[in-house]
Amino acid sequence: MSLPVFAVVGHPNKGKSSIVATLASDDSVEIGPEPGTTTRCRRYPMVVDGEELYALVDTPGFQRARRALHWMKQHETSADLHADVARRFLEAHRGQDSFPDECELLQPILDGAGILYVVDGSVPYGEEYEPEMEILRWTGRPSLGLINPIGPADHIESWRSALGQFFKVVRVFNAVAAEFQKRVDLIRAFGQLNEEWRARLDRVVVSLEGDRRRKRRLSARAAAEALVEMLAHRVERRLPSDADTAAARPAIEEEFREDLRRFEQRARDIVEQCYSHRRIERREEALQLLDEDLFAETTWLRFGLSRREIMATGAMGGAATGAIVDAHFGGASMLAGTLLGAGIGATVGWWTADRLVTVKILDLPLGGKRLVAGPTRNASFPHVVFNRARYHHFLVSHRTHATRGDLILTGDRAHPMPALDKEDRAALEGVFDRLRKRRGEPDIVGRLAEVIERVFDKDE
Amino acid sequence: MVGMTRPCLLASLVDLAVQMQRDADRPEAELHRRDRALVRPLEGGASSHRELLMAWLEGLRAGGEAMPGRSFSAACRVLVLSLAVLGLAIGWGAAAALFFYDGTRPVNVVHVLAVFVAGQWLLLLLLGIVMIPDRWARWIPGAGAVQETLALLSPGQLVRLAIRFVPRSARDRLAGTVASGAGNLLQFKKVWKWAVIFASQSFAVGFNAGALAACLYLVTFSDLAFSWSTTLEPDVEVVHRLTQTLSAPWSRWAPDAAPSADLIRETLYYRQTRPLSGAAPERWGQWWPFLAACMIVYGLVPRMVLLGLAGWRLHGSARRAFIEAPGVAVVLDRLTSEWVTTQAANPESKSPDRSGAVLEALEGSSLADGSPLCLVNWGGIEMSDEMLASRVGESWNRRIASVRHAGGRASIESDGRVIADIAAATGEPGVAVLVKSWEPPILEVIDFLRELRQAIGPGRILIIAPVALDPAGGLAPPRDADLGQWRKRLRSLGDPALVVRGWQEGETP
Numbered sequence: 015m016s017l018p019v020f021a022v023v024g025h026p027n028k029g030k031s032s033i034v035a036t037l038a039s040d041d042s043v044e045i046g047p048e049p050g051t052t053t054r055c056r057r058y059p060m061v062v063d064g065e066e067l068y069a070l071v072d073t074p075g076f077q078r079a080r081r082a083l084h085w086m087k088q089h090e091t092s093a094d095l096h097a098d099v100a101r102r103f104l105e106a107h108r109g110q111d112s113f114p115d116e117c118e119l120l121q122p123i124l125d126g127a128g129i130l131y132v133v134d135g136s137v138p139y140g141e142e143y144e145p146e147m148e149i150l151r152w153t154g155r156p157s158l159g160l161i162n163p164i165g166p167a168d169h170i171e172s173w174r175s176a177l178g179q180f181f182k183v184v185r186v187f188n189a190v191a192a193e194f195q196k197r198v199d200l201i202r203a204f205g206q207l208n209e210e211w212r213a214r215l216d217r218v219v220v221s222l223e224g225d226r227r228r229k230r231r232l233s234a235r236a237a238a239e240a241l242v243e244m245l246a247h248r249v250e251r252r253l254p255s256d257a258d259t260a261a262a263r264p265a266i267e268e269e270f271r272e273d274l275r276r277f278e279q280r281a282r283d284i285v286e287q288c289y290s291h292r293r294i295e296r297r298e299e300a301l302q303l304l305d306e307d308l309f310a311e312t313t314w315l316r317f318g319l320s321r322r323e324i325m326a327t328g329a330m331g332g333a334a335t336g337a338i339v340d341a342h343f344g345g346a347s348m349l350a351g352t353l354l355g356a357g358i359g360a361t362v363g364w365w366t367a368d369r370l371v372t373v374k375i376l377d378l379p380l381g382g383k384r385l386v387a388g389p390t391r392n393a394s395f396p397h398v399v400f401n402r403a404r405y406h407h408f409l410v411s412h413r414t415h416a417t418r419g420d421l422i423l424t425g426d427r428a429h430p431m432p433a434l435d436k437e438d439r440a441a442l443e444g445v446f447d448r449l450r451k452r453r454g455e456p457d458i459v460g461r462l463a464e465v466i467e468r469v470f471d472k473d474e
Numbered sequence: 475m476v477g478m479t480r481p482c483l484l485a486s487l488v489d490l491a492v493q494m495q496r497d498a499d500r501p502e503a504e505l506h507r508r509d510r511a512l513v514r515p516l517e518g519g520a521s522s523h524r525e526l527l528m529a530w531l532e533g534l535r536a537g538g539e540a541m542p543g544r545s546f547s548a549a550c551r552v553l554v555l556s557l558a559v560l561g562l563a564i565g566w567g568a569a570a571a572l573f574f575y576d577g578t579r580p581v582n583v584v585h586v587l588a589v590f591v592a593g594q595w596l597l598l599l600l601l602g603i604v605m606i607p608d609r610w611a612r613w614i615p616g617a618g619a620v621q622e623t624l625a626l627l628s629p630g631q632l633v634r635l636a637i638r639f640v641p642r643s644a645r646d647r648l649a650g651t652v653a654s655g656a657g658n659l660l661q662f663k664k665v666w667k668w669a670v671i672f673a674s675q676s677f678a679v680g681f682n683a684g685a686l687a688a689c690l691y692l693v694t695f696s697d698l699a700f701s702w703s704t705t706l707e708p709d710v711e712v713v714h715r716l717t718q719t720l721s722a723p724w725s726r727w728a729p730d731a732a733p734s735a736d737l738i739r740e741t742l743y744y745r746q747t748r749p750l751s752g753a754a755p756e757r758w759g760q761w762w763p764f765l766a767a768c769m770i771v772y773g774l775v776p777r778m779v780l781l782g783l784a785g786w787r788l789h790g791s792a793r794r795a796f797i798e799a800p801g802v803a804v805v806l807d808r809l810t811s812e813w814v815t816t817q818a819a820n821p822e823s824k825s826p827d828r829s830g831a832v833l834e835a836l837e838g839s840s841l842a843d844g845s846p847l848c849l850v851n852w853g854g855i856e857m858s859d860e861m862l863a864s865r866v867g868e869s870w871n872r873r874i875a876s877v878r879h880a881g882g883r884a885s886i887e888s889d890g891r892v893i894a895d896i897a898a899a900t901g902e903p904g905v906a907v908l909v910k911s912w913e914p915p916i917l918e919v920i921d922f923l924r925e926l927r928q929a930i931g932p933g934r935i936l937i938i939a940p941v942a943l944d945p946a947g948g949l950a951p952p953r954d955a956d957l958g959q960w961r962k963r964l965r966s967l968g969d970p971a972l973v974v975r976g977w978q979e980g981e982t983p
Binding site: 059064075080222224228232459 | 501502503510511514623798800803804807811812813814815816817818819822853854856881882883885886910912913914915916917918921943959962963
């Protein structure tokens with residue numbers, strides 16, 4: 015079975031590279047308003063587990079189609095030898111200055127590639143395209159006409175009727191706006207060009223759909239990890255016992271906010287990498303903290319002892335002393351000594367913990383104040399973070415690789431996603447509730463990722 | 475490594491944890507490609523996810539990744555063995571101390587029972603509480619509190635204290651390492667829990683075996699005398715009931731190992747009593763079967779059962795953790811999903827700028843007012859010659875002497891004839907070529923302009939007018955971007971008498 019290869023050809027500046035960028039999910043493709051941006055063929059193989067299933071070839075546009083056709087007509091013998099004439103044309107002009115672009119674009123076609131002829135459906139049909147289409151017809155290769163409406167005007171019907179005279183299959187495909195399913199449909203349509211390619215292209219579609227699902231899974235996981243991290247995050251500062259905690263709060267709050275921003279941006283980067291967007295510049299409003307009071311103030315002690323630990327130590331000491339008393343009464347005291355001792359020990363521990371912070375050993379304080387920012391307790395906060403992640407994923411997953419310009423997530427366009435259905439809302443709230451209450455679950459990230467993935471699936 | 479057997483499950487689990495940690499900062503695409511290449515040859519051969527993970531780790535080992543699992547597992551085995559040997563020695567020592575008899579004071583069976591039965595059962599009780607799963611501990615009053623309190627006694631708590639005494643320069647790094655280790659422990663919490671219990675029970679089995687061996691040794695090779703003694707009010711009946719209860723498991727088939735009330739009464743030892751009076755000499759030695767049975771039934775057997783249980787649970791939790799631990803799902807996802815790439819293998823080379831050197835002052839040339847113009851419709855702008863002449867003539871205030879067609883559907887020969895005609899028409903000093911602004915200036919039009927200039931000579935003005943069409947089909951000004959493209963490209967011709975002017979109603983070139 016021959017490998018399906020498709021040469022994307024056409025007039026200069028009609029969106030060939032955009033088509034390739036979108037179909038190959040490759041934002042490194044140079045797309046420019048200037049004609050002749052592409053001067054050499056560039057191959058975009060689709061490789062699945064090391065096996066190449068099909069390939070696209072981006073080509074330069076026709077520059078001297080009329081002259082090339084003129085040459086071919088001059089060397090024409092009979093209609094059945096048109097492909098030979100095209101081959102002779104290539105041999106005669108390869109490496110010379112007269113037809114560099116035509117030679118470059120005809121080479122993959124004469125090597126066996128199918129033809130995807132691209133036109134801009136937003137500009138009027140013109141007769142100067144006819145020599146190009148005629149040359150392609152001479153090659154005798156299976157071909158498909160692709161109308162790519164670059165601008166707002168609509169000349170699709172006139173193009174459809176013109177292309178219909180030269181190509182068996184004609185499709186409209188907007189390279190910048192095409193959703194994933196449309197890309198898949200187009201690849202399926204390639205299979206109509208050659209029966210031999212159909213099975214392999216069906217496999218391509220299966221692999222692409224599997225890969226798409228995996229991208230959603232990974233994105234959901236990244237969003238879940240960030241959310242769990244953000245909801246558990248806290249910044250802690252140890253201050254002397256006589257420090258002014260109010261003065262220290264702004265700096266700690268800023269650090270806390272910056273940490274949350276970092277977690278969120280890391281998840282954004284992962285999602286964009288998943289979808290092979292490497293050049294996106296994001297514009298997004300900063301995440302707002304919703305807690306009225308983010309801070310908690312406690313005491314700390316050297317040697318890593320917390321108030322609770324001191325209390326527990328006191329209780330155990332008290333219980334041990336009480337147990338001796340119980341033993342003395344041969345158990346007749348019904349463990350009253352142990353219980354009483356534990357209670358007294360715990361109380362003393364609690365009381366001592368507060369006093370200990372002011373004690374100094376070798377002029378070093380034994381403890382001080384502990385100022386803790388976070389974790390955020392606001393019930394809306396996880397929903398806000400989730401909605402931001404959901405909107406970002408929606409935009410990234412629907413953005414084609416032919417799109418240039420910033421990814422805007424701010425202003426009026428922020429979070430216009432439809433409401434979640436009842437089941438997803440309940441599942442999400444359940445996980446958030448567990449996170450808020452710090453109720454341990456072995457794989458809370460996995461659980462949250464499952465719910466988020468389900469939402470992402472529906473957004474698709 | 476050739477001939478190397480597959481590592482045990484615990485070793486593989488350690489390798490898995492280490493590898494996941496190692497991969498945490500590597501790009502996902504790179505990991506996916508590596509991992510699929512490793513397991514793809516096995517596809518269909520691995521019967522379960524566990525097998526697949528094992529094969530993956532094997533592949534990484536073969537690829538040169540350093541894996542500490544085998545060493546860790548060997549160290550664990552040495553540790554468990556060492557603990558058992560240590561237990562054996564301590565147990566022997568403890569028994570030798572408790573069974574010490576130099577003829578002055580008989581061996582007090584209360585001490586033996588306190589250490590080898592009561593003490594061990596207290597420890598077993600605490601261990602039982604620690605072993606209660608979290609989800610059950612919540613419903614048992616006090617169990618959670620005891621678990622937390624016992625956790626405070628963990629030697630691991632000392633690490634935090636130790637870190638404080640490390641020099642500041644190394645403190646952060648050490649704290650990071652400890653935190654990462656704690657993260658791993660948390661990830662495989664159940665496995666570590668059972669591993670620790672297994673290790674502690676191997677010590678306990680050693681301890682009880684050592685104690686029993688010492689007991690039997692002393693009974694066999696020395697003459698021991700036993701008694702029971704306590705400061706509390708001694709009640710023979712209570713002690714008899716207690717010994718009956720303790721010996722219930724074996725009293726039917728080993729009645730000699732259950733002390734009778736007479737023996738208890740006869741061997742009661744008081745401080746002021748003369749040593750070994752009140753009973754026949756052989757009676758003082760008859761406690762040993764009971765004590766040995768107690769040490770076996772209440773010491774050695776429960777510990778052996780626990781050791782077996784811990785080993786079984788350790789294996790089970792390691793098997794589960796191997797495919798259920800956080801992060802493993804991501805690895806499995808990589809192993810079971812196709813690695814798909816559609817991008818070009820190499821970056822795109824920068825395309826050369828075809829516009830060439832930009833020459834300024836092209837716009838300076840102008841045409842004398844009223845002089846006639848020769849118009850060329852390039853590429854078949856859809857408008858009749860008359861309409862085109864009238865629109866252009868009126869707008870530019872020029873007389874259009876002729877309208878000719880080139881490009882588009884016209885042949886190369888026809889273009890040549892147009893050029894020859896214009897060259898011959900010397901009465902038309904200016905030549906205006908109307909081009910479709912939305913089409914780019916391709917080499918075909920550039921060739922035509924070059925040939926035209928060559929034919930008409932350097933003196934005549936050449937105006938290139940990119941035009942757009944309005945929805946009604948009339949001429950309209952081009953978009954700035956389109957006009958800019960034409961200007962940039964035609965400047966490269968370096969023709970001082972060539973002017974690029976976008977169509978603008980009423981603007982005279």
